[in-house]
Amino acid sequence: MSVRIATVNVNGVRAAFRKGMGDWLNTRGIDILALQEVRASTEDLEELLGPDWNILHDAATAKGRAGVALASRSTAEIHRVSLGADDFDTAGRWLEADYKIGDKILTVVSTYVHSGEVDTPKQVEKFKFLEAMQERLPELAKHTDYALVVGDLNVGHTELDIKNWKGNVKRAGFLPQERAYFDRFMGPAGENVTGPDGSTGTGLGWVDVGREAAGQVPGPYTWWSWRGQAFDTDAGWRIDYHLATPALAALASNYTVDRAESYDTRWSDHTPVVVDYNL
Template sequence: MRIATFNVNGIRAAHRRGFRAWLDRSDLDVVAVQEVRCPVDLVPREAVDGYHLAYDPGTLAGRNGVAIMTREEVLAVRAGFGNREFDTEGRYVEVDLPGLTVASLYLPKGGTPFEDAASEAKFRRKLRFLASFQHHLTRSRRQALNAGREFLVMGDFNIAHTELDLKNWKTNRRSEGFLPEEREWFGRILGQRRLVDVVRRLNPDQPGPYSWWSWRGQSWNTDAGWRIDYHLASPGLAARAVSGGTDRDETYEARISDHAPVIVEYADPTVQQTADGT
């Protein structure tokens, strides 16, 4: 199975920039999409043709919206994670497939407690999201396991977990997305009995591979990026990861979004492995 996560920064703009051509050449079974940013009836049909679409647009016009595109028809769809403050914002959707529960997440960017009252309020709001979402991850992962399915949550977490996950980490220690509270939370949801950062497991000592670069300045040309888009998988699925990383565009002009897709190839979770892993 080839599975991707992609914050498209607006599906209509991404479609104009070549989303469909990317989709066709990538040969994907599942795509988690974030920041779709449009009502269901305005999603370009050509962009999703050939896929089943599970989409939660939320209620914030022109903002957020998460989706999962699957070649195979899904067994169930669930939007939100049981939090009244956030569930109307189009930030989380999950689906069941044979042998696999897949989720698409767009986590709030947040703010910092160092600037002004507005920024601190965004920081506190993000912490509320993280606390609630952590409980949901535990529930959903265990429910999938009890149903005989692996679990995979993908998307834009708006957190760089370690110093390997952003180029200029020394100058961003007081920036949202790299604050101690955010990084500590990320560490708590990981573990060999919880969730595994698949791309980091495949690339244990490599800086990046980054998945977001600002549109402005020279950050893309100098690869001064952030790794904030993840595949977090249950241990059984993570062990089936064959290869994975960022599908970075060839040139700045060819960019579809300010994010790049993160693609991982997994051995099919519906096929039982032997004791030696084959």
């Protein structure tokens, strides 16, 4: 059975639907849809998506901010929203669900990592979140061989993931310390990994499905600023990911970045990233 999974930061789901998201969704045959920056109520999601979707939604503590959701054609067996220490507010940023696919348990996480800002509390929160992810990923891999973390992770992992990487090495989203977490996430399982900031840690063995599909080439980018000519010149960032356990990554095909045909047909500053998993 092939399961088509899409992730997209909608930058406000109501605005995205006004601009044409529904037309995209109606033609893509998506089975599981992960959303970030929903910025709306569960009732809004139900109205926009319609009765054919089973919806899980974790809203942010602050109304109108963040918010993650999972919508599927089948009902989740169980879902979880906690991440990290009890005093760490991850509301609207981490949502897990288990789906029964044949005789397999497929765990899908929709996540929205903080954007961060150097030398501010926002960056502290971002590092807390990345640290919590580092602790949670091995637990997910133990839970099932078929686990997938998708969403806007707000970090360009390597120089291939940002068009203007040289101008961003001291900015949130491409800091060596941030990228070191990704080196550990995707490093060989159990092996010692040294990050670009000189830190060391143990590789967790997860697979960046997008990089595996594209190879060692620039992009394909998934986010472009609304400002200037970033979209037209493809001066983007690849910050929307499918991170899979090795067993699930081996079943991936048809990795696609659904880039809009033109600036004026965009319905978000991010683009959907779609992958088929032959379970």
